[in-house]
Amino acid sequence: MTLPTAWAQGPVEHDQKPRQLATQIAAIEANAKLVQERIGVTSGVDFNFTPESVKWLDGFIERTRTGVTNPAGLTQVLGSYFGEAIRKQYNCTWMLGGSLECEAGFFVHPFNKVAKQLANGSEDSIYSLYENIPVLLAKHRDESAATKKQ
Secondary structure (H helix, E strand, O other), X not given: OOOOHHHHHHHHHHHHHHHHHHHHHHHHHHHHHHHHHHXXXXXXXXXXOOHHHHHHHHHHHHHHHHHXXXXXXXXXXXXXXXXXXXXXXXXXXXXXXXXXXXXXXXXXXXHHHHHHHHXXXXXXXXXXXXXXXXXXXXXXXXHHHHHHHO
16 A cells, blocks of 8 residues: 555654744744844843844834845745744744734734835834734734634
8 A cells, every 4th residue: 555645745844844834933033133243232222132122123114125136035034033022022933934922812013014114114013013012913803713603
């Protein structure tokens, strides 16, 4: 008896996921450190993943977004710092693909948010998302509790 192809390959793919995630997290940490070293030093703000640093980064995006020649690269670097600030503040976990899970079923997408602010401006503010995570988490909890009651 042979296993279906998807089953036969499943364990191999599963074994690769922890390595892929570890590689991804290492890249995120390196990018976040780059932001600390390059931007943090000149900002005059404590760039140790503080709310003030996220607010400053939001302003930096606004000040520079129209002149960005490599938005994908900047998204990766700034999104890494933004994601690490969220992870540390709200006790989230990195997921494969660059999302953060802050609680079962509640995900934040820091790279997407940085890309949106670069494209759309302050209407997609990273700082606004950062500040509103507690409200969004509470709403998620309420919705989850209501679903369980049904």
